[in-house]
Amino acid sequence: xxxxxxxxxxxxxxxxxxxxxxxxxxxxxxxxxxxxxxxxxxxxxxxxxxxxxxxxxxxxxxxxxxxxxxxxxxxxxxxxxxxxxxxxxxxxxxxxxxxxxxxxxxxxxxxxxxxxxxxxxxxxxxxxxxxxxxxxxxxxxxxxxxxxxxxxxxxxxxxxxxxxxxxxxxxxxxxxxxxxxxxxxxxxxxxxxxxxxxxxxxxxxxxxxxxxxxxxxxxxxxxxxxxxxxxxxxxxxxxxxxxxxxxxxxx
Amino acid sequence: xxxxxxxxxxxxxxxxxxxxxxxxxxxxxxxxxxxxxxxxxxxxxxxxxxxxxxxxxxxxxxxxxxxxxxxxxxxxxxxxxxxxxxxxxxxxxxxxxxxxxxxxxxxxxxxxxxxxxxxxxxxxxxxxxxxxxxxxxxxxxxxxxxxxxxxxxxxxxxxxxxxxxxxxxxxxxxxxxxxxxxxxxxxxxxxxxxxxxxxxxxxxxxxxxxxxxxxxxxxxxxxxxxxxxxxxxxxxxxxxxxxxxxxxxxxxxxxxxxxxxxxxxxxxxxxxxxxxxxxxxxxxxxxxxxxxxxxxxxxxxxxxxxxxxxxxxxxxxxxxxxxxxxxxxxxxxxxxxxxxxxxxxxxxxxxxxxxxxxxxxxxxxxxxxxxxxxxxxxxxxxxxxxxxxxxxxxxxxxxxxxxxxxxxxxxxxxxxxxxxxx
Numbered sequence: 001x002x003x004x005x006x007x008x009x010x011x012x013x014x015x016x017x018x019x020x021x022x023x024x025x026x027x028x029x030x031x032x033x034x035x036x037x038x039x040x041x042x043x044x045x046x047x048x049x050x051x052x053x054x055x056x057x058x059x060x061x062x063x064x065x066x067x068x069x070x071x072x073x074x075x076x077x078x079x080x081x082x083x084x085x086x087x088x089x090x091x092x093x094x095x096x097x098x099x100x101x102x103x104x105x106x107x108x109x110x111x112x113x114x115x116x117x118x119x120x121x122x123x124x125x126x127x128x129x130x131x132x133x134x135x136x137x138x139x140x141x142x143x144x145x146x147x148x149x150x151x152x153x154x155x156x157x158x159x160x161x162x163x164x165x166x167x168x169x170x171x172x173x174x175x176x177x178x179x180x181x182x183x184x185x186x187x188x189x190x191x192x193x194x195x196x197x198x199x200x201x202x203x204x205x206x207x208x209x210x211x212x213x214x215x216x217x218x219x220x221x222x223x224x225x226x227x228x229x230x231x232x233x234x235x236x237x238x239x240x241x242x243x244x245x246x247x248x249x250x251x
Numbered sequence: 252x253x254x255x256x257x258x259x260x261x262x263x264x265x266x267x268x269x270x271x272x273x274x275x276x277x278x279x280x281x282x283x284x285x286x287x288x289x290x291x292x293x294x295x296x297x298x299x300x301x302x303x304x305x306x307x308x309x310x311x312x313x314x315x316x317x318x319x320x321x322x323x324x325x326x327x328x329x330x331x332x333x334x335x336x337x338x339x340x341x342x343x344x345x346x347x348x349x350x351x352x353x354x355x356x357x358x359x360x361x362x363x364x365x366x367x368x369x370x371x372x373x374x375x376x377x378x379x380x381x382x383x384x385x386x387x388x389x390x391x392x393x394x395x396x397x398x399x400x401x402x403x404x405x406x407x408x409x410x411x412x413x414x415x416x417x418x419x420x421x422x423x424x425x426x427x428x429x430x431x432x433x434x435x436x437x438x439x440x441x442x443x444x445x446x447x448x449x450x451x452x453x454x455x456x457x458x459x460x461x462x463x464x465x466x467x468x469x470x471x472x473x474x475x476x477x478x479x480x481x482x483x484x485x486x487x488x489x490x491x492x493x494x495x496x497x498x499x500x501x502x503x504x505x506x507x508x509x510x511x512x513x514x515x516x517x518x519x520x521x522x523x524x525x526x527x528x529x530x531x532x533x534x535x536x537x538x539x540x541x542x543x544x545x546x547x548x549x550x551x552x553x554x555x556x557x558x559x560x561x562x563x564x565x566x567x568x569x570x571x572x573x574x575x576x577x578x579x580x581x582x583x584x585x586x587x588x589x590x591x592x593x594x595x596x597x598x599x600x601x602x603x604x605x606x607x608x609x610x611x612x613x614x615x616x617x618x619x620x621x622x623x624x625x626x627x628x629x630x631x632x633x634x635x636x637x638x639x640x641x642x643x644x645x646x647x648x649x650x651x652x653x654x655x656x657x658x659x660x661x662x663x664x665x666x667x668x669x670x671x672x673x
Contacts, residue, residue, distance in 0.1 A: 052562060057485055083564035090562075094555035096574060106573075107563045160563065 003028040003168065003198045004049065009063035011044050011053065018044050022063070022224045024217055031190060031199045033209035033230065036219035037250070042202045045219070046170050049200065050086040051079050067168070084111050087161030087197075091173040093153035095145035095160070100137055103145045103156055104128060107164040123163055131159035132189050151182025158189065162197070169193065171201040175208065187212050206246060210234050218242045292651075296644025302433035302446070303388040303396040305359055305422060309339040309367055310381040318378065327375055336364045339384075343418055354415050360387040360446045387435075388428070390445035390638030392419055396428060400637065410637075436645065440611045441622060441630070445638025448631070450646055451613045456526050456606065456621025457595060457653075463530020463617050464594050468537040469587055475538075476545035476583070481571045500539035507535045508600030516604060524605040524620040532604055533594040540593065544586020548579040581668035585661035592657040596650065598625040624650040 004026040011019040019041045026032050034042040044053070051072060053059040064071050072082055084107075095103050104124045107113070114120035124141070128134040133155040137148070145156050154174055161169055171190070175183040190199060190212050203209050209216055210230060217227035218239075226239045237243050244250055313320075315338065316330040340359065341352040363386045370384050371377055391411045394400040396419075406413050422428050439449025475496075483489045511532035515521045521528045552575050560570040601607065607626050614621035622630065628646045631639045 050562060052558065055558070055561060080564050080566055083562055088562035090555060090558060092555060094553075094559045096556065096559065097578065106560075106565075110563070110565050110569055110573075157559070160559075164564065 001028040002026065003067065004200075005064075005066040005069075006045075006048075007064040007066070009045070009048060009061065009065060011041070011048065011062075012060045013056070014058040018222050019048075020222050024224055024227055026198065026200060027215060028198050029194055029196075030214040031194050031201060031212050032215040032217065033213035034200065034202045034217050034219060035204075035206060035209050035245075036225075037245070038204075040219040041222040042217075042219045043172050046172055046200060046202050049168070049170055050083050050088055051077075052088065054079060084164050085166055086168045086170060087164065087166035088170040089154070089157050089161050089172065089174045092177050093150055093157050095148070095153050095156050097144060097146050099142045100128075100145045100148075100156060101141040104159050104163050107160060111164055113164060127159040127163040128156075130162055130193065131155045132185065132192075133159055149182070151178050151185060154178060154182065154186060155189065158186070158193075162193065166197060168198045168200065171199065173202050173204060176204060183208070206234075218245060220245070292644045292647050295641055296646075296648050298397045298399065299436060299641040299645035300433050301397070301430045302435065303393040304385040304429045304431060305388050305392075306383045306427040306429060307339050307343065307359075307386050308381050309335060309370070309384045311335065311371055311377045311379060312338075313378050316378075322375070322378070324372075324375075327371055330368075330371075332364045332368045332371075336367050339367070343422070351414055354412055355418065358389055358392055358415055358419065360389055360444055362387055362444075362447055383427075385429070387446050390636055393446055394637050394641075395419060396423070396430065397641075399641070436642075440613050441609060441627065442611060443609075445634070445636045445642060448639070448642060450624065450627060450649060452610045453622040453624050453627035453646075454649070455614050456529070456610075456626075457623040459526035459614060459617040459621065460529040460533055460601075460606075460623055461591055461595055463527055464533040464537055465587070465591060467531060468534035468541055468590070471534075472538050472541035472587075473545050473583060476542045476549060477571060477576060479542075480546050480549040481575060482567065496539050496542050500543060502536075503599075504536055504597050505599040505603065507532050508603030510535065511600060511604045522618055522620070524608045524610070525618055526606075526614065526621050526623070527617040528604045529601050529606050529621075529623065530617060532600045533597060536597065536600065537587075537590040537594045540590035541583070541587050544590070545579065545583040548582025548586065549575060551582060552578045581664050585665040588657050588661035588664070592654050592661075595623075595654060595657070596625055598623075598629055601626050602629070624653070 002025045004024075006022055006024045006026075009019055009022040010017060022041075022045055024045075034046065036042050047053045048061050048065060049067075049072075051061075053061055061073060063073065065073055067082075067086070071077070096106065098106075101124055104127050105114075105120050108120060108123050114123055125134060125138075128137065133152060136152060137156075145153065148156060154177075158169075158174075175186050178186065187208065190201065193199060201209075201212065213230045215228065216230045216233040218225045218233060218237075218241075220241055226233060226237060226242045228238075233242060234246055237246060312335055313322075315334040316332060318326060318330050322330070337352075337356060340355045340363070341347060343355055344351065347355060366386055367384055370382065388396065391400065392415070395402065395411060395416070400411065401409070402411075402416065411419075419428070435447065436449045437454075438451050439447055440452035442448040479489060479492065511528055515528050515531055516523055521531075556574050556578065557570055560574050561567070565573065601623055606620075606622055607630060608620060608622070609630070610620050610622050612619070624646060628643055628650065631643045631646065
């Protein structure tokens with residue numbers, strides 16, 4: 001099933017065009033990896049999917065992005081509700097400088113998801129469990145989230161993202177600031193999360209893309225060069241550039 | 252080749268040593284000036300916290316006070332104390348002629364009548380008896396006792412006569428002169444008599460001005476800063492506003508005083524010489540300082556926090572109010588306190604709006620006329636009496652204490668509550 005359908009997406013930063021005619025389908029409950037050299041536009045594309053580019057004054061997005069057959073670039077689209085449905089995890093762990101509990105309960109609070117304190121406690125617990133962090137932090141939920149290690153912080157951010165039960169989770173190089181052990185934990189987590197969420201992950205590490213994703217899209221200089229199943233992209237790419245990038249000849 | 256390298260290295264080390272030396276001497280100079288300044292102020296000012304009293308026997312003669320037998324409280328209140336006061340002073344030298352009696356009277360403050368009256372009000376049973384009463388010495392004798400008075404000047408160049416000095420020395424010899432902590436310096440309003448002048452009026456005036464200034468400047472500045480930093484589009488118009496806020500911060504304060512005079516007093520007809528007008532004028536001055544501090548601390552909140560909140564589906568308003576503003580508050584508050592401390596030390600604009608007037612009442616609200624501490628310093632520094640010299644320094648000490656406390660507070664807020672971003 002196709003969850004997200006991007007059609008002819010162009011992105012401009014001022015006069016400079018950053019993305020050219022991107023059309024990409026994203027499968028539901030699978031992990032889609034976006035790979036490519038730095039500055040190729042993969043993060044820009046990711047940020048189109050929850051309209052985070054709105055924050056940047058000079059950025060403008062053209063084209064259609066359909067999520068559940070609804071064009072999120074339409075004027076009638078409410079970004080607050082869109083971002084409730086589409087969670088995001090950033091490159092650098094960015095927990096709020098508040099307690100662990102407040103970090104996870106923030107989303108449910110502003111969206112009015114929990115009706116009672118008890119319900120909120122449950123949401124916090126399940127979110128932290130799903131993010132494989134519960135066992136490590138259950139005794140210090142009211143300590144600041146910034147006191148955790150980098151890997152724990154990133155899992156806290158994932159717990160925060162899934163607390164509102166989003167349909168899609170966007171991950172922008174979630175492991176680039178982490179050590180190999182923390183990376184392995186997050187990758188395991190991604191595998192688990194895809195049962196309930198559609199996941200799109202931007203990554204610099206081709207090995208990671210190969211490990212966690214079912215589909216891969218290769219970006220280069222603002223264009224989507226090739227996309228398809230991860231197996232095909234890594235073993236038998238159609239495009240010469242993809243081949244060169246995969247084998248490490250550039251990038 | 253190798254030798255060249257050695258030389259170059261030596262040169263670099265020497266340059267570094269020289270640079271350190273320059274830096275150290277600059278710091279030394281700064282500290283030296285500060286020490287001299289503080290030493291000068293303390294050494295002139297500390298004596299103002301002591302006040303000299305003459306202990307004079309007073310006979311509460313009912314006849315002289317025009318009191319009937321068994322007077323009521325009101326009678327004592329309304330009695331005439333001038334004669335017994337005068338008599339007690341005159342009795343210090345039984346051989347005094349009329350001129351000398353007059354001189355004796357001037358050895359204490361004009362307040363002596365009141366002091367004697369208070370004594371009797373406290374203890375009505377004193378009628379008909381004699382008691383030694385503490386009377387405030389005149390400012391010149393106060394200075395004589397503190398050793399600040401040039402006694403060796405020829406008599407016609409002194410305000411204290413030889414006769415007064417003679418009597419005073421007798422009193423000192425009989426230990427009838429005492430120095431006590433000068434409470435009235437803190438509880439009295441300004442006075443033309445140095446021995447009675449206090450900072451209560453100007454202190455309250457300063458407090459009220461600062462409060463008015465805070466209540467106006469803080470909300471306006473914080474809202475302006477939040478809007479400019481978090482909501483306003485970045486375009487030419489907002490750039491223009493930004494430049495002008497910075498310009499406003501550089502406007503000399505006397506210009507704001509003229510503005511207060513021309514607009515607040517002339518057009519809006521607000522009461523002259525009041526902390527209300529002073530506070531509004533100072534708030535104009537403080538506004539840009541707080542805006543700049545608030546914007547800087549909003550800028551210091553990492554964008555990743557905003558992104559995190561926005562990506563969770565928080566609206567822009569929620570992102571700002573739940574995350575950015577609370578995180579920026581320590582910086583904003585310490586900027587505000589520093590802005591207020593600046594306003595507290597401001598003199599020129601207050602002079603223009605009339606807070607330089609002689610105020611001998613303690614203001615009870617921002618609508619009452621008052622002076623302010625720096626203006627008080629200015630007023631006293633202009634006064635000719637020797638007694639005001641130490642008062643100026645003492646007032647500076649109070650003002651500095653106030654400022655240092657505020658700045659310390661700002662530092663504490665900054666260090667204690669400001670988040671460190673890794």
